[in-house]
Amino acid sequence: MTDHCCAAMTAHAGRSCDLHADPFDCPDALVRFDPAHREYGLIVHDGGRSAITIAFCPWCGRALPESQRDRWFEELERLGIDPWTDDVPAEFEDGRWLGPQPR
Template identity: 55%
Template sequence: MIRFGAGCQECGLIVRDGGASGIAVGFCPWCGQGLPEPRRDRRLGELERRGIDPWEEEAPAGFQHGG
C-alpha cells in the first residue's frame, strides 16, 4: 500500500485505481515523524538548468531512477 521512489526519495500511498496513481506523504504513516524533503524538485530544476526536458528527453545517468 506504500511505495518508495528511491530516485527522488519520495514516499507515497498507492491509489488502487488500475493505474499508477499515488498520493505523496510527508510524514511516516506509523509514527508521524517528518520524512526528508523529496529530491524531485531539485532534480527537475537541475535538468532544466542543463537545458534537458525530462518529459521529452532521456535524463543523464545520474538522474535516472536510483541515481
C-alpha cells in the same frame, strides 16, 4: 539499499511480490518510494499509477525527507535536458544525483 525511517517503512517501501512485478498491480503493496525525488506515497489501487504523497511515516510518525521533485526539474533544466523529450541520465532516475541520503 535505501535507509528508511523505521523497519516497517523499510518493509513496505521495499516490498516485492512474486506475483506482481509492478507494485501498482499488487493489492498488498501500500507504499511507493521514488528514489529520484526522495518521495513517499500511498499507492491508490484504482488501476492507474497514482500515489498520494505523504510527509510522515504512517508507522513511526517521523517526518519523511522533503521531496526533491522541483530540484530534479531545475537540475535537468540547468543541464539542458528536457525530461519530456530527452533521455534522462540514469543517475537522475535512481537518486544518485542527490548524493548520500540524509539520516
